[in-house]
Amino acid sequence: YLMLNKPAGVVSASRDAREVTVADLVRDAFPRRTLFPAGRLDKTSTSFVLLTDDGAFAHAILAPGRHVAKRYRVTLDTPLTPAMTAGFAAGVTLADGETMAPALAVPADPADPCAALVTLHQGVYHQIKRMFGVYGAGVNGLHRLGIGPVALDETLAPGGWRALTAAEVESLRV
DSSP states (O other): OEEEEEOTTOBSSSOOSSSOBTTTTTTTTOTTOOOEESSOOOTTOEEEEEEESOHHHHHHHHOGGGOOOEEEEEEESSOOOHHHHHHHHHOOBOTTSOBOOOOEEEEEETTEEEEEEEEESSOOTTHHHHHHHTTTOOEEEEEEEEETTEEOOTTOOTTOEEEOOHHHHHHHHO
């Protein structure tokens, strides 16, 4: 169970023939383990990726019925509006007609109206980008701050990693 601070430009996958993957970043330390990301971030997104070789654990975190919160700091190309905040709270209906579960979108910094903190309880392909897209807002930056009760270790540089503590693993199992 590893916490990785994913840098931009790295693919959230175990293997890729052309791209550097999150598993590649730890492969030298775990040459005989098949580690995979429990959840994904797109190539341009950064921060907390959980790597494991425990499929049941990963499934429990990702299962829709568990509703494990994922927290993000998002940089938009336009200010966060009350309509966006209310829409996220109600459950945004995407352009394709799919309705997302209610989510939290609040200002991240009073000095930066384009910075938002978003908390999701589901994981749909490019969900945050698609949700803000409904309001005509583009996402310029997406940084995952935490999964469930476990926050990214701020001492980890991009590409850095560490093992989760036993307490962190247990907190994700609950």
